[in-house]
Amino acid sequence: MYPGTPSSYPPPPPSPTPTPPSPSPPPAAPALAIGHYYKTCYKAEQIVRDSVRKAVYANRGIGAGLIRLFFHDCFVRGCDASVLLDPTPANAQPEKLGIPNFPSLRGFEVIDAAKAALEEACPGVVSCADIVAFAGRDATFFLSNGRAYFDMPAGRYDGNVSLASETLPNLPPPFATLQTLKDMFASKGLTADEMVTLxxxxxxxxxxxxxxxxxxxxxxxxxxxxxxxxxxxxxxxxxxxxxxxxxxxxxxxxxxxxxxxxxxxxxxxxxxxxxxxxxxxxxxxxxxxxxxxxxxxxxxxxxxxxxxxxxxxxxx
Missing domain, CATH: 1.10.420.10 (Peroxidase, domain 2)
Structure with missing residues (x-):
């Protein structure tokens, strides 16, 4: 999930004595639902899928970028599209400029294209957070050559806080030990088996x-x-x-x-x-x-x- 890390990535720190993480509850989002936009924008998922299909057929590497974009969004402040936010005078260092993300994180233009098409079809309805989630799902489908299709529940709201300083503590580095990986995934409510799977x-x-x-x-x-x-x-x-x-x-x-x-x-x-x-x-x-x-x-x-x-x- 962290390929393409730039050379400015800090070196691995000395290995401390492992401390088991505090038990975390599994991620729960009872308000998320499959087919969330069926009544308000029934073509929403198809519109995102079409944008992803065009991008992946042109460059399969963009599909890998979209899966990584989804991971990096969810592991920092949850799945809220905060990874998409650009620098502003009030916040010159959002997540997308964090060391694990810049300049290697890809797929932003695909999300922008899907968002533009959705705004034309259903203005103000589909959140960017759901677009990122749908795009990660659709990239999985196309890159697996159809072997991995699944429904992605939706209903996420977008976040408005995005800090580059929160990327390093939350995203596993390429030099992570097994214990570090287990701890970081556990802190998000994910199991060791899910860590291996992802x-x-x-x-x-x-x-x-x-x-x-x-x-x-x-x-x-x-x-x-x-x-x-x-x-x-x-x-x-x-x-x-x-x-x-x-x-x-x-x-x-x-x-x-x-x-x-x-x-x-x-x-x-x-x-x-x-x-x-x-x-x-x-x-x-x-x-x-x-x-x-x-x-x-x-x-x-x-x-x-x-x-x-x-x-x-x-x-x-």
Whole structure:
């Protein structure tokens, strides 16, 4: 969910003694409903889907960006579209300019296109927060080649507070340990299994080399080190000038599928946070997602809906 992190990302802090997070209630949003706009704007979801379809067919990477946009919106102040807000004289540093988001977060133009079409069809009806959620759902459908379709409940209100300073504490970095990942997802009411499931979105998209440069070259004595063949391949690309990008999944780079979990097992993943899933705590889930046909897609659909319920605003 955090590919493309710029080189200004702070280095990982020293590892403190893990402290179990306080139990968090699961995300609950009783006011959200499937078909929320049926009576007020019955073509709302179709309009968003059409905008996403055009964008993904032109560039599948935008689909990966839309899934990531949904994740980054929900993990900071809940699913309220605060990630879309631009700088203003009163707030020069909104979320979209936070280190995990700028300049790598993509898909804003697709949300803008969908919003413009919706305003023409149903002025003032559909919230931006719901557009982001629908777009994440539709990108999932198209990138999975139709294998992962699901209904996304709606009824979210938009937020008006957006702070870049809140991005780093809430969005998992590419160097996150397993305990850090579990803690950060638990703080949003999501389980370790849902964390492993949502990590499968790393089967699409790209990453800036600066996000995993600390893993090159691989350390032979490190059991979590990157596969040497993959490391040699990406090292060539990363030796170019600037901060090049490489695909997250070298086997099926444009498809949202369970290949990610096979890559984790084979040590063919870029981030430390991906390699951490080979741990004894989560390795069994990785193995099942890798080899049981259709299991990961079913779990991913449910996890996306759960994520879409994080701290939603259901009234203005």
């Amino acid at each position: 990590s499968g979105a790393h089967s699409v998209g790209v990453s800036h080399c600066s996000s995993f440069s600390d893993r090159l070259p691989p350390n032979p004595s490190d059991p979590s080190a990157m596969d040497a063949t993959l490391a040699a391949s990406v090292q060539v690309k990363c030796n170019r000038t600037g901060d090049p990008v490489v695909v997250q999944d070298f086997r099926t780079p444009g498809d949202l599928d369970n290949q990610y979990y096979k890559n984790v097992l084979d040590k063919k993943v870029l981030f430390k946070s991906d390699a951490a899933l080979r741990s004894s705590e989560t390795g069994a889930q990785v193995l099942l997602n890798a080899w049981i046909p259709g299991q990961w897609e079913q779990k991913f659909k449910a996890a996306m809906v759960r994520m879409g319920s994080i701290e939603v605003k259901t009234r203005a």
